[in-house]
Amino acid sequence: MRVFPTGKALIEALADHLLALALEPSDRPFRMALSGGSTPQRLYTLMASPPYAQRFPWQRMQFFVGDDRFVPHDHADSNAGMFTRLLFAHVPVPGDNIFLMPDSGAAEDAARTYEATLRRLYGGADLLPGKPLFDVNLLGLGTDGHTASLFPGQAVLDERRAWVGTCTPATAPHTRLTLTYPCLHASRHVIFLAEGAAKAPVLARVRAGDTACPAAAITAMGDVTWFVDQLAASG
Ligand SMILES: O=C(O)[C@H](O)[C@@H](O)[C@H](O)[C@H](O)COP(=O)(O)O
Numbered sequence: 001m002r003v004f005p006t007g008k009a010l011i012e013a014l015a016d017h018l019l020a021l022a023l024e025p026s027d028r029p030f031r032m033a034l035s036g037g038s039t040p041q042r043l044y045t046l047m048a049s050p051p052y053a054q055r056f057p058w059q060r061m062q063f064f065v066g067d068d069r070f071v072p073h074d075h076a077d078s079n080a081g082m083f084t085r086l087l088f089a090h091v092p093v094p095g096d097n098i099f100l101m102p103d104s105g106a107a108e109d110a111a112r113t114y115e116a117t118l119r120r121l122y123g124g125a126d127l128l129p130g131k132p133l134f135d136v137n138l139l140g141l142g143t144d145g146h147t148a149s150l151f152p153g154q155a156v157l158d159e160r161r162a163w164v165g166t167c168t169p170a171t172a173p174h175t176r177l178t179l180t181y182p183c184l185h186a187s188r189h190v191i192f193l194a195e196g197a198a199k200a201p202v203l204a205r206v207r208a209g210d211t212a213c214p215a216a217a218i219t220a221m222g223d224v225t226w227f228v229d230q231l232a233a234s235g
Helices: 007-022 041-047 079-088 107-122 181-185 197-207
Strands: 002-004 030-034 061-065 067-069 134-139 164-167 176-179 187-194 223-229
Touching: 002 007, 007 030, 007 041, 007 134, 007 187, 007 223, 030 079, 041 079, 061 079, 067 079, 107 164, 107 176, 181 187, 197 223
Parallel strands: 002 223, 030 061, 030 134, 134 187, 187 223
Antiparallel strands: 067 176, 164 176
């Protein structure tokens, strides 16, 4: 776990870390799944600002969505809308390299459509050990221990075959689409971002392996790293 004295230092360090990963030599696009919520918004704004906007290899980056509310992309609660507003509208990522979750029709059909896209890009029917789908999966942490839209008590927590699922958590007004555990785990790097005193109790529970926290069950093909500020780490 990497602890930083302030939220500003935390976000700058994470931007630097992501930049270093994105600049690693590779013969394929750098694939990053983004997290919704409020915490990463300053990160996306920083990435879209000098000097980061000039340094990321945007042309060879592909962006994905870890979860979203099943609402139109122009809805105030849409993660896709937030990613576009804060990041994609300001940097030269090719449009074909941005893979947002569908926002119309039936939620289950949208999940199947997004999963088909992921499988097509992966180039295979099933996830293979040592062959990650993503380079980075950026995740947040809810005060109830959820991450992405893997909420406590939801059936999607038990999904081991599908890569994308749906859920309607009691605490949220919208049906959600979310990457499932198998899909989230198919990452070289899972990076959790948590900030502020409100996250201290749940972060302590997750770090202690509290199985009531869905975030505690997250693994990766490579490594799981926590980027937190001192307040969140004070639990
Ligand atoms: O789409 C989302 O909202 C995220 O995937 C969700 O898991 C978020 O990371 C947590 O709810 C923390 O949200 P905050 O950063 O707002 O505390």
